[in-house]
Amino acid sequence: MSKLPAxxxxxxxxxxxxxxxxxxCPALVxxxxxxxxxxxxxxxxxxxHLLGIWALRFLVATLAITPIRDLLGINWLRYRRALGLxxxxxxxxxxxxxxxxxxxxxxxxxxxxxxxxxxxxxGMAGLVMLIPLALTSNNWSIRRLGSRWNQLHKLAYxxxxxxxxxxxxxxxxxxxxxxxxxxxxxxxxxxxxVRKPYLKRKRQATAPRGRAKDAVAL
Amino acid sequence: MPAYRPxxxxxxxxxxxxxxxxxxxxxxxxxxxxxxxxxxxxxxxAAALPAPKGKYTVDEDLTPxxxxxxxxxxxxxxxxxxxxxxxxxxxxxxxxTVKVDGLVAKPKEFGLEELLALPLEERIYRMRCVExxxxxxxxxxxxxxxxxxxxxxxxxxxxxxxxxVVRPEQMPGQSGFFQPLPWPYREGLRLDEARHPLTILSVxxxxxxxxxxxxxxxxxxxxxxxGFKGIKSIVRISLTETPPPSTWNxxxxxxxxxxxxxxxxxxxxxxxxxxxNRIGGGGFFGANRRDTLPxxxxxxxxxxxxxxxxxxxxx
Numbered sequence: 001m002s003k004l005p006a007x008x009x010x011x012x013x014x015x016x017x018x019x020x021x022x023x024x025c026p027a028l029v030x031x032x033x034x035x036x037x038x039x040x041x042x043x044x045x046x047x048x049h050l051l052g053i054w055a056l057r058f059l060v061a062t063l064a065i066t067p068i069r070d071l072l073g074i075n076w077l078r079y080r081r082a083l084g085l086x087x088x089x090x091x092x093x094x095x096x097x098x099x100x101x102x103x104x105x106x107x108x109x110x111x112x113x114x115x116x117x118x119x120x121x122x123g124m125a126g127l128v129m130l131i132p133l134a135l136t137s138n139n140w141s142i143r144r145l146g147s148r149w150n151q152l153h154k155l156a157y158x159x160x161x162x163x164x165x166x167x168x169x170x171x172x173x174x175x176x177x178x179x180x181x182x183x184x185x186x187x188x189x190x191x192x193x194v195r196k197p198y199l200k201r202k203r204q205a206t207a208p209r210g211r212a213k214d215a216v217a218l
Numbered sequence: 219m220p221a222y223r224p225x226x227x228x229x230x231x232x233x234x235x236x237x238x239x240x241x242x243x244x245x246x247x248x249x250x251x252x253x254x255x256x257x258x259x260x261x262x263x264a265a266a267l268p269a270p271k272g273k274y275t276v277d278e279d280l281t282p283x284x285x286x287x288x289x290x291x292x293x294x295x296x297x298x299x300x301x302x303x304x305x306x307x308x309x310x311x312x313x314x315t316v317k318v319d320g321l322v323a324k325p326k327e328f329g330l331e332e333l334l335a336l337p338l339e340e341r342i343y344r345m346r347c348v349e350x351x352x353x354x355x356x357x358x359x360x361x362x363x364x365x366x367x368x369x370x371x372x373x374x375x376x377x378x379x380x381x382x383v384v385r386p387e388q389m390p391g392q393s394g395f396f397q398p399l400p401w402p403y404r405e406g407l408r409l410d411e412a413r414h415p416l417t418i419l420s421v422x423x424x425x426x427x428x429x430x431x432x433x434x435x436x437x438x439x440x441x442x443x444x445g446f447k448g449i450k451s452i453v454r455i456s457l458t459e460t461p462p463p464s465t466w467n468x469x470x471x472x473x474x475x476x477x478x479x480x481x482x483x484x485x486x487x488x489x490x491x492x493x494x495n496r497i498g499g500g501g502f503f504g505a506n507r508r509d510t511l512p513x514x515x516x517x518x519x520x521x522x523x524x525x526x527x528x529x530x531x532x533x
Binding site for chain 2: 034035037038039040041043044047101103104106112113117119169170171173179
């Protein structure tokens with residue numbers, strides 16, 4: 001596998017902070033444009049949809065870290081927490097845009113939406129599931145929870161599926177964009193099913209001959 | 219040396235003044251259009267179309283022209299709201315004919331010139347999209363009834379069916395791998411709805427001919443119904459005895475009914491219809507959510523058409 005030139009270690013932490021900064025730019029720019037009346041047409045919906053689509057992008061990026069490492073040999077694990085938290089921030093902002101700007105605090109209407117409209121129910125479920133993941137995204141929780149942390153964070157799979165479904169169900173006609181996200185999430189989840197056999201075979205293929213034979217015998 | 223004699227021009231070759239003037243207007247607006255491309259207010263084909271103001275008006279602010287011509291649903295040009303304005307420059311709304319046939323005594327194919335010669339007037343109507351947003355739009359057009367009178371519907375005609383043009387080479391949404399809807403786009407009205415004085419065929423907006431993204435050169439406007447009933451770029455109108463198919467109803471019958479009357483009491487399965495977002499408020503905080511009115515505020519005029527009907531079942 002071809003390798004990217006490795007980022008010197010002293011830049012690792014700075015590159016993570018840069019990711020947070022860059023990742024929040026779409027929301028900041030869109031908020032500025034919307035607040036100053038520069039978003040065309042239906043500014044609230046534009047903003048709401050932009051936040052939703054970026055949330056989904058960051059969910060996809062979070063789940064892509066593992067296959068990128070498995071298949072390309074590039075280790076971007078250090079960015080995964082930032083990507084996951086960015087997804088969480090965007091989902092929260094997406095909800096706040098709906099709650100504050102779109103429905104303008106009309107709580108009965110929001111409750112009716114969540115109860116009656118499956119795509120909103122699914123979206124809300126995704127937001128709720130993200131909360132424990134965001135709360136346990138710190139090193140202390142990782143140490144404290146041990147293997148249970150891994151179990152808990154498998155919720156990310158369900159959340160990403162909920163996100164893609166929420167997007168597809170929200171539109172009048174499912175188009176290329178929705179199909180693309182469904183396909184991306186589906187392949188990222190499918191990778192989790194095949195990665196263990198794949199990694200095993202890869203190890204055997206690269207291992208010395210005698211040991212590979214042993215492994216087969218096992 | 220013979221004196222110079224100007225060549226005689228056959229009268230058939232003389233460009234009619236109307237065409238000449240509209241070419242001028244076309245060039246003027248095209249130049250304006252090119253300048254306006256950057257601001258998203260493209261309306262390349264629009265030419266001036268003056269018409270007297272009719273009696274129908276609304277005591278609410280007009281939606282800015284840039285929004286009326288820049289925020290559209292016209293899936294033949296793409297499913298994004300800005301797609302119709304961005305992708306419709308190659309569409310040719312002239313020459314154009316509308317075939318009117320079916321259960322009529324005098325079927326006829328009308329040239330656009332004939333339709334533009336009907337008495338046009340400007341009407342300011344509310345427009346409520348099924349997606350819970352709304353506008354206030356100054357349309358120019360004529361009552362559909364005026365056209366129906368010319369073809370003399372037969373006694374057994376009960377419905378009017380409409381069809382949009384199919385031109386994949388000029389309408390990018392009609393070609394390619396993912397096509398959102400089956401073409402042609404179809405819509406229908408009951409004959410009494412079609413003959414209602416509020417129902418117009420529009421040929422202009424904001425005092426100009428319709429821009430391509432708004433359904434050039436001719437489209438339906440039924441202000442008490444959701445916007446998707448307002449079929450665009452019409453090429454055929456047929457009178458029928460049985461209810462005609464309508465595209466959105468075929469695509470999702472539980473979401474879009476044949477009548478599609480604006481009704482705050484009947485939700486779309488995926489969103490509430492109780493309120494609407496008025497486009498063109500300028501920014502997040504100017505955007506105003508307002509209550510949706512039964513029949514979009516035209517109940518006094520049209521509620522009688524549906525007397526005795528269950529509007530929850532006939533949505």
